Amino acid sequence: MTLLEIRDLKVYYYAFDGVVKAVDGVSLELESGEFFGLIGESGCGKSTLGNAILRLVPPPGRVAGGSIYFQGEDILQLPEDRMREIRGDRISMIFQDPTAALDPVYTIGDQIVETILAHNPEVSRKDAEARAIELLKLVGIPGAEARVHEYPHQFSGGMRQRAVIAIALANNPELLIADEPTTNLDVTIEAQILTLLDELRRKLNMSILLITHNIGIVAEYTDRVGVMYAGKLVEVGRTVDVLTDPKHPYTRGLLGAIPGRGGRKGRVTEIPGTVPNLANPPPGCRFHPRCPRRFDPCDQEEPALVPLPGEGRMVACHLYRRLES
Amino acid sequence: MTALLSLRDVTKYFEIKRGVFERRVVKAVDGVSFDVEEGQTVGLVGESGSGKSTLALTVLRLYEPTRGQAIFEGVNLFELKGRELTRVRRKMGIVFQDPYLSLNPVKRVRDIVGLPLKVHMPSLSFEERESMIREMLEQVGLRAADVERFPHEFSGGQRQRIAIARALIVKPKFLILDEPTSALDLSVQAKILNLLLDLQREFGLTYLFITHDMNVIKHISDRINVMYLGKLVESADTEELFERPLHPYTRALLSSVPTLDPRQRGRKKMLLRGDPPDPANPPPGCRFSSRCPLADDLCRREEPPLVQVEPGHWVACHKVGG
Numbered sequence: 001m002t003l004l005e006i007r008d009l010k011v012y013y014y015a016f017d018g019v020v021k022a023v024d025g026v027s028l029e030l031e032s033g034e035f036f037g038l039i040g041e042s043g044c045g046k047s048t049l050g051n052a053i054l055r056l057v058p059p060p061g062r063v064a065g066g067s068i069y070f071q072g073e074d075i076l077q078l079p080e081d082r083m084r085e086i087r088g089d090r091i092s093m094i095f096q097d098p099t100a101a102l103d104p105v106y107t108i109g110d111q112i113v114e115t116i117l118a119h120n121p122e123v124s125r126k127d128a129e130a131r132a133i134e135l136l137k138l139v140g141i142p143g144a145e146a147r148v149h150e151y152p153h154q155f156s157g158g159m160r161q162r163a164v165i166a167i168a169l170a171n172n173p174e175l176l177i178a179d180e181p182t183t184n185l186d187v188t189i190e191a192q193i194l195t196l197l198d199e200l201r202r203k204l205n206m207s208i209l210l211i212t213h214n215i216g217i218v219a220e221y222t223d224r225v226g227v228m229y230a231g232k233l234v235e236v237g238r239t240v241d242v243l244t245d246p247k248h249p250y251t252r253g254l255l256g257a258i259p260g261r262g263g264r265k266g267r268v269t270e271i272p273g274t275v276p277n278l279a280n281p282p283p284g285c286r287f288h289p290r291c292p293r294r295f296d297p298c299d300q301e302e303p304a305l306v307p308l309p310g311e312g313r314m315v316a317c318h319l320y321r322r323l324e325s
Numbered sequence: 326m327t328a329l330l331s332l333r334d335v336t337k338y339f340e341i342k343r344g345v346f347e348r349r350v351v352k353a354v355d356g357v358s359f360d361v362e363e364g365q366t367v368g369l370v371g372e373s374g375s376g377k378s379t380l381a382l383t384v385l386r387l388y389e390p391t392r393g394q395a396i397f398e399g400v401n402l403f404e405l406k407g408r409e410l411t412r413v414r415r416k417m418g419i420v421f422q423d424p425y426l427s428l429n430p431v432k433r434v435r436d437i438v439g440l441p442l443k444v445h446m447p448s449l450s451f452e453e454r455e456s457m458i459r460e461m462l463e464q465v466g467l468r469a470a471d472v473e474r475f476p477h478e479f480s481g482g483q484r485q486r487i488a489i490a491r492a493l494i495v496k497p498k499f500l501i502l503d504e505p506t507s508a509l510d511l512s513v514q515a516k517i518l519n520l521l522l523d524l525q526r527e528f529g530l531t532y533l534f535i536t537h538d539m540n541v542i543k544h545i546s547d548r549i550n551v552m553y554l555g556k557l558v559e560s561a562d563t564e565e566l567f568e569r570p571l572h573p574y575t576r577a578l579l580s581s582v583p584t585l586d587p588r589q590r591g592r593k594k595m596l597l598r599g600d601p602p603d604p605a606n607p608p609p610g611c612r613f614s615s616r617c618p619l620a621d622d623l624c625r626r627e628e629p630p631l632v633q634v635e636p637g638h639w640v641a642c643h644k645v646g647g
Contacts, residue, residue, distance in 0.1 A: 041510040041511060041512060042510050156600040157600075158600050159600065186372035186373055186537065186601070187372065187537065187539070187578065187581045187582060188372065188577055188578060188581045188596075188597045189600065190581065191580075191581035191583075191594065191596055192596055192597070195594075195596060213510065213511065214583070215511070215585060216540075216582065216583030216584065216585055217583045219583060219584055219585050219586060219587045219590070220583035220584055220587075220590050221583075221590075239587045240587040240588060243585070243586070243587050244586070244587065244588065253512065254511060254512065255585075256515075257511045257512045257514070257515035258511065258540060258585060259514070259515070259518055259540050259541050259543070259544035259545070260539075260540035260541065260542075260543040260544040261540075261585065264543070264544060264545075264563060264564075265366075265522060265544070265545065266544075267519050267522070268514075268515040268518050268519055268544065269515065270512065270515045270516050270519060271512040271515070274480060274482075
């Protein structure tokens with residue numbers, strides 16, 4: 001069942017010196033209960049896309065077009081008070097830095113209780129407190145009964161991210177957007193947190209949209225993956241298909257750039273050139289100036305995302321256009 | 326082969342004073358010994374708080390060592406003073422993780438890259454210095470004309486090239502690379518790693534490469550040292566370490582690294598319980614004992630020594646070898 005359907009979404013930043021097209025016509029569907037990875041390098045628009053789903057794009061950014069259907073309803077058309085009912089309740093979000101997400105002057109317990117009561121005013125404070133302890137246990141915080149009364153600074157980095165997850169899950173969301181949730185954490189803690197998220201997803205039957213630059217964690221945990229480049233979704237499909245048999249030249253370049261796969265001390269495959277300026281992106285396919293396989297139409301015509309053989313596989317590249325007809 | 330740098334019992338403690346009475350000692354680096362062979366790349370891995378960066382800064386005498394020796398070309402760096410130290414330092418360079426912090430924003434590239442020349446080769450004329458700077462910039466993949474520009478005009482990858490040019494301008498033999506690609510995107514990281522490998526071949530450089538990224542370390546290192554809370558827990562050649570990790574911490578670390586092949590995700594992972602302890606208050610005995618699945622009473626009482634279990638493979642664990 002489709003939980004979220006993004007159609008031709010455009011998010012632009014209206015800066016002093018031009019319009020930066022951070023997300024420029026992205027369409028994407030998220031199934032109920034799935035673990036979806038959105039991958040790309042800095043500035044590709046992946047975080048902007050995540051923020052747009054919650055309507056939290058900071059100014060001078062604005063949604064410039066498209067729609068986002070959440071369970072059939074276009075949330076971009078909702079009045080702000082209706083949106084507030086959804087945010088933190090049916091869709092919630094966690095970020096890279098758990099310290100910035102927590103209020104230092106309230107206990108962890110108070111912050112969970114506040115989240116519950118904001119959306120469920122009929123619940124008693126006592127019940128909300130009991131639920132807070134239950135949530136801390138759920139995310140694997142030992143001694144939850146005591147730690148619910150502690151402040152964020154008394155938690156380690158990994159435990160803070162667990163507390164943030166507890167807050168995000170307080171109202172049983174159907175969708176959790178996780179924007180680089182483990183980038184600040186050590187790799188042994190990262191494995192704990194992602195394993196936990198995956199377990200919770202199954203247990204609570206929620207969908208996770210994981211936004212990351214780390215191909216390893218996409219390979220390890222997600223069901224499907226979307227690859228973004230310069231504001232466009234260039235490839236999408238089952239993770240196992242995309243990572244073992246990438247179709248788009250950018251996806252191939254990205255996978256080739258991972259060190260340690262070929263011979264030791266050999267050359268790591270480089271992608272020539274640099275990411276384009278999104279205030280003035282190249283015409284045609286945005287990847288064409290760096291693409292080793294560009295040909296006639298690439299610098300003129302923008303390739304559409306077209307289906308390929310294989311379950312839900314799509315790619316936006318002229319190389320595959322012939323398959324379509 | 327000969328060791329260019331031999332670390333023996335290198336130790337750095339920091340004293341933290343809280344109020345009038347409370348004093349605590351953080352044993353950031355505690356008795357670390359290993360060799361760096363000439364022409365090799367030696368990797369140093371560990372998580373935050375393991376002491377890997379402190380070790381690097383102590384070796385360069387940017388921190389004063391608490392104890393130990395660092396023998397560089399037969400000279401103990403920890404006994405040098407003043408001019409002698411400056412003379413030896415010319416042979417050693419460092420590149421830091423964040424090229425946004427490590428370059429002075431109000432200086433032109435000429436002054437940033439040329440500064441080590443002013444310190445170590447003050448007799449050079451402006452023209453001589455200028456031509457060395459321009460040549461160095463081209464060697465790291467920038468343009469000679471970039472001397473006029475400021476750091477903010479460059480991308481992250483280009484800034485890291487500037488930092489590398491600055492480190493290499495006085496032709497050192499030995500370079501410490503402290504997470505040089507951790508702040509960079511994957512496609513930019515690929516370029517910097519290739520550049521470092523090219524420069525190493527061209528100038529016969531020896532690298533001490535510090536990182537927490539196991540894919541990077543596997544690619545670039547000949548030998549790897551693993552640190553945990555200030556202690557060296559395992560040291561082996563790269564292939565040996567990846568194929569036969571012996572210390573439970575190394576095994577957990579390698580097991581936590583996500584696989585790049587989605588078909589392998591069913592494999593059994595060794596997940597560690599709990600968080601790394603506070604470096605100011607490590608557990609008694611083996612510092613890993615609080616998270617180790619194999620720990621027993623001995624581990625919680627006595628610190629394990631680093632012993633050689635195979636030629637070139639050293640491990641500090643009561644449960645391995647011995």
